[in-house]
Amino acid sequence: MTTAIGKEKLLRMYRQMVSIRLFEEQVNELYTRALMPGLAHLYIGEEAVAVGICEALRSDDYITSTHRGHGHCLAKGAAPDRMFAELLGKRAGYCKGKGGSMHIADPDTGNLGANAIVAGSVGIATGAAFSSKHLGNGRVAVCFFGEGALGQGVVYEEMNLAQLWKLPVIYVCENNLYTEYTHFSETTAGDILQRATAFGVRAERVDGQDVRAVYSTANELIERARRGDGPAFLLCDTYRYTGHHVGDINRDYYRAKSEEQHWKSDRDPIKIFTEHLISEKIAEQTSLEKIQTEVATQMKSAVEFAVNAPYPGAEEVDQDVYA
Amino acid sequence: MPEMIATRELTLAQAVREALAEEMRRDSTVCIFGEDVAEAGTPFKVLSGLVEEFGTNRVIDTPISEAGFTGVAVGAAMTGMRPIADIMFGDFLTLVMDQMVNQAAKVHYMSGGKWKVPMVMRTTLGATRRSAAQHSQSLHAWFSHVPGLKVVLPSTPYDAKGLLKTAIRDDNPVVFFEDKMMHHKLKGPVPVEEYTIPFGVADIKREGDDITLIGTSSMVQIALGAAELLAEAGISAEVVDPRTTWPLDEKTLIDSVKKTSRAIVIDEGYGRYGVTSEIAAVIAQGAFYDLDKPVMRMGAMHVPIPFSPPLEDLTVPTEKSVFEAAQALCR
Ligand SMILES: Cc1ncc(C[n+]2csc(CCOP(=O)(O)OP(=O)(O)O)c2C)c(N)n1
Numbered sequence: 001m002t003t004a005i006g007k008e009k010l011l012r013m014y015r016q017m018v019s020i021r022l023f024e025e026q027v028n029e030l031y032t033r034a035l036m037p038g039l040a041h042l043y044i045g046e047e048a049v050a051v052g053i054c055e056a057l058r059s060d061d062y063i064t065s066t067h068r069g070h071g072h073c074l075a076k077g078a079a080p081d082r083m084f085a086e087l088l089g090k091r092a093g094y095c096k097g098k099g100g101s102m103h104i105a106d107p108d109t110g111n112l113g114a115n116a117i118v119a120g121s122v123g124i125a126t127g128a129a130f131s132s133k134h135l136g137n138g139r140v141a142v143c144f145f146g147e148g149a150l151g152q153g154v155v156y157e158e159m160n161l162a163q164l165w166k167l168p169v170i171y172v173c174e175n176n177l178y179t180e181y182t183h184f185s186e187t188t189a190g191d192i193l194q195r196a197t198a199f200g201v202r203a204e205r206v207d208g209q210d211v212r213a214v215y216s217t218a219n220e221l222i223e224r225a226r227r228g229d230g231p232a233f234l235l236c237d238t239y240r241y242t243g244h245h246v247g248d249i250n251r252d253y254y255r256a257k258s259e260e261q262h263w264k265s266d267r268d269p270i271k272i273f274t275e276h277l278i279s280e281k282i283a284e285q286t287s288l289e290k291i292q293t294e295v296a297t298q299m300k301s302a303v304e305f306a307v308n309a310p311y312p313g314a315e316e317v318d319q320d321v322y323a
Numbered sequence: 324m325p326e327m328i329a330t331r332e333l334t335l336a337q338a339v340r341e342a343l344a345e346e347m348r349r350d351s352t353v354c355i356f357g358e359d360v361a362e363a364g365t366p367f368k369v370l371s372g373l374v375e376e377f378g379t380n381r382v383i384d385t386p387i388s389e390a391g392f393t394g395v396a397v398g399a400a401m402t403g404m405r406p407i408a409d410i411m412f413g414d415f416l417t418l419v420m421d422q423m424v425n426q427a428a429k430v431h432y433m434s435g436g437k438w439k440v441p442m443v444m445r446t447t448l449g450a451t452r453r454s455a456a457q458h459s460q461s462l463h464a465w466f467s468h469v470p471g472l473k474v475v476l477p478s479t480p481y482d483a484k485g486l487l488k489t490a491i492r493d494d495n496p497v498v499f500f501e502d503k504m505m506h507h508k509l510k511g512p513v514p515v516e517e518y519t520i521p522f523g524v525a526d527i528k529r530e531g532d533d534i535t536l537i538g539t540s541s542m543v544q545i546a547l548g549a550a551e552l553l554a555e556a557g558i559s560a561e562v563v564d565p566r567t568t569w570p571l572d573e574k575t576l577i578d579s580v581k582k583t584s585r586a587i588v589i590d591e592g593y594g595r596y597g598v599t600s601e602i603a604a605v606i607a608q609g610a611f612y613d614l615d616k617p618v619m620r621m622g623a624m625h626v627p628i629p630f631s632p633p634l635e636d637l638t639v640p641t642e643k644s645v646f647e648a649a650q651a652l653c654r
Contacts, residue, residue: 062402096435105434112401113434117425123394124426130395131402134354134380141398154421157391164386320436321470323494 005212007282013055013211014277015291017047017270020071022292022299023080027070027087027101031246035307037089040101043071045241048269049174050075052214053142053234056222062110062128062141064121067102068174068240069114072144077109080299084306091312092305098312098320110139119145119152122171126158129169129231140168140225148179150188150195159231163199168225170218171196171233174208176240181254196233208236209269212276239263330512335505336369338480338513339445342487343370343407345517347377350405353491354381356392357409366411367447367506389418393444397427397496400442405491410446413500414460419444427496428471441494443487448476449502449541449591450628450639459628459635461540461591464598466498467568473497473522474568478543480511482566485520493522502541502591509544523570527579531561534585534649537576537602538564542589548642549649556646558653568598576602577609584615585652589640594622616652621645 005013024044030036043050046068054063054075065072073083078094086093087101094104105113112128115121125143132139149155150173162169173192177184196203202224206217214236221232241264243251251260277283333341347353355373357365361384364371374382385392389410396406410416416423427440448461467474473495477483483501490497528543529550538546543564550560563579565572580586586606588599599620606618624638 064398094435095433095437098435099433103433105430105437107437112398113430113438115426117421120421120425123391123422124398124401126391127395127398127400127404127406128402130399131404134399135352135403154390154394157386157388158394160386161388161391161395320432322473323431323436323439323441 005215009055010277010282011291013051013215014273014283014288015295016051016055016075017211017273018292018295019080020047020050020074021270022295023070023074023083026084026299026303028242028246030087030303036087038100039245039247040070040087041068041245042240042242043068045263045269046174046176046208046238047071048211048214048273049172049208049236049238050144052211053172053218056215056219057140057142060110061139062112062125064112064125064141064143065104065114066121066145067114067116068146069102069104069144073104073106073111073114076111078104078106078111080302081305084302085309088306088309089311090306090309092309096312096316096320119149119155122149122155122158126162126167126169129162129167130165132168133165138226140170140222142170142172144172144174146179147173147175147184147188147192149173150192156195159196159199159201159233162231163201166228166230168228169231170221170225171231173233173235174238175235176238178240178244178255180244183254192235193233201231201233203233203235205235205237208238209267209272211269211273239267329515331515332510333480333513334507335477335480335483335501335509336367336507338484339369339487339501340371340373341513342484343373344376346488346491347373347381352403353405353407354383355407355409356383356385356396358385358387358411360384360409365409367503369506389415390422393419393422394426396442397422397430397440400440400496401430401438405441407443407445407491410444412458413446413448413462414457416446416462416465423466423472423496423498424469428469431495432471439494440496442496443490444496444498446498446500447503448500449504450623450635452504453630453632453635455630456627461500461623463498463500463568464592464596467598467601471496473570475499475522476540476566476568477501478528478538478540478564478566480509480513482520482526484513485518486522486566488519489522492519500540505541505544520566522567523572525563525565525572525575527561527575528564529560529562531559531583533559533583533653534587535561535563535579535583536587536589536645536649538562538589539568539598540591542591542640545640545642545645546589549645552642552646553649556650558650560649565602571605573605573609576606580606580610581613584613587619587621587645587648587652589621589645591639592622593625594620595625597622619648619652621648
């Protein structure tokens with residue numbers, strides 16, 4: 001079931017998905033050109049999840065994100081230039097270069113931060129939902145995590161608390177089938193949704209490659225949480241096209257090329273959405289191409305900004321340890 | 324202690340409760356999470372009466388999920404609350420390490436100073452309660468080791484109240500350790516007027532000339548008892564209480580040892596790689612040329628705390644053992 005979504009919103013979703021895709025392609029490029037320190041975990045293939053959910057949020061709603069977090073940050077409204085700057089460890093980055101790829105945080109867009117501890121932000125998101133309820137500001141917190149986080153006990157402690165206290169938090173599980181290099185079936189016993197429903201948490205499963213489906217389901221769960229009806233768990237079936245991180249090139253030992261090909265040709269979220277926009281006469285190919293060109297230009301200049309931006313000064317190393 | 328106009332004697336538990344109540348009255352974003360904190364007022368009965376005044380919306384009984392409610396405290400602190408997470412026995416801190424070390428301590432720095440985590444974790448330390456190895460440890464050194472956290476170890480009701488109020492108002496995660504043996508046994512004067520005590524300011528609990536006894540938490544009381552015995556033996560001991568292990572008032576510690584030329588550091592955590600080691604190193608660096616004897620350290624024996632009373636009593640410093648060690652150093 002998908003609710004009617006206005007044209008402007010649909011085109012915005014399209015632009016956001018393309019932005020994430022092209023942002024990540026640039027990240028990979030920066031890595032291969034040896035311009036980026038460290039590694040990055042790309043979100044390519046999963047764009048519909050972040051966009052579908054964040055488009056259903058208010059700008060003052062909260063998110064927490066993961067090591068694979070660029071998509072969540074962009075979808076919640078972060079600017080690519082300051083994100084690239086952060087990835088390169090530059091002063092102009094969202095965290096003054098102190099966080100890097102896995103820790104982008106931005107109070108202005110309600111981004112409580114990306115977390116490099118698997119399941120590390122489940123408590124933070126639940127706590128933000130506690131504040132919302134206590135302060136009565138109507139905000140909802142969305143906690144993104146991969147299916148790998150299901151192995152962490154704290155997830156269940158938080159779902160129990162959230163349901164007991166009817167907190168406005170949505171736990172979004174992005175099942176991209178693999179943790180690092182292990183298929184989720186080897187690490188996950190039983191039924192995932194039942195892990196949530198056992199606590200009385202409302203649980204839904206959605207095709208994570210269909211941005212309209214993600215949006216509609218998220219919208220319902222988010223508004224339900226905002227009304228005070230409690231937390232929800234949303235399982236999104238998706239796939240990461242590239243390696244666990246940019247350096248994970250040879251993947252034969254844990255998954256087949258044919259499987260990757262299948263997702264790319266038949267299950268691509270941008271393709272699926274494009275077909276919908278065109279067949280429903282919401283947009284024409286040319287106008288979508290125009291969006292792509294605009295985004296590509298934006299990403300290029302964002303990268304340029306970041307490459308040319310200065311590093312933080314040595315005097316900054318021990319600043320911000322304490323507030 | 325500064326001059327007080329009106330004081331009364333309070334137990335450490337009463338002082339803690341008064342600090343909490345005052346701060347909760349002053350600031351509606353202060354709330355308490357923990358196991359059996361509401362109607363039960365904790366198993367130590369430190370919080371008795373708070374739920375009656377502030378209600379179950381602010382004095383919140385949680386499931387037995389230390390990591391879970393600490394995580395909630397971190398997130399709530401980032402988004403407008405000033406939560407206090409109550410960890411019943413300090414031994415259970417093992418269960419909150421990720422929330423405190425990887426989350427609370429990192430958020431401010433990792434976000435380039437954008438998010439803050441104004442939370443307090445109240446917990447306990449201390450042996451000799453006949454509670455055996457999983458209810459007796461003093462694990463404050465672990466937290467003192469981590470940048471981003473502040474660690475408070477009050478030794479008197481007066482300090483407990485003033486430091487806890489400062490902790491609640493601080494914009495950083497603060498871990499506040501109370502010796503559970505002092506909760507109801509230790510009484511002391513506490514002003515009626517409001518006051519706070521800044522972090523990073525050591526307090527000279529007793530002045531002396533021959534030796535400095537640096538103590539933390541209940542070991543300050545042990546040091547004061549030893550100082551009394553030493554006075555009878557003609558030795559004048561100065562007792563210094565750093566009050567916070569981080570930030571650490573290095574100057575007051577060093578200045579005292581420069582004056583006395585001898586020092587013993589006494590702390591109930593494990594001696595190995597512990598608070599005593601750190602403070603001894605600070606003194607060795609800062610007062611090396613003024614020392615007449617090597618700095619001595621006295622901490623918990625390097626064993627899990629045993630149950631059997633005669634064994635348990637061997638594991639922690641006592642007035643007698645501190646007295647004897649000090650006497651030997653002054654010989
Ligand atoms: C507590 C913890 N354990 C292990 C790791 C190392 N690690 C980083 S990502 C990852 C896999 C995570 O898988 P999943 O949660 O499904 O997210 P995905 O990478 O698939 O998006 C692991 C094991 C970590 N960062 N944190």
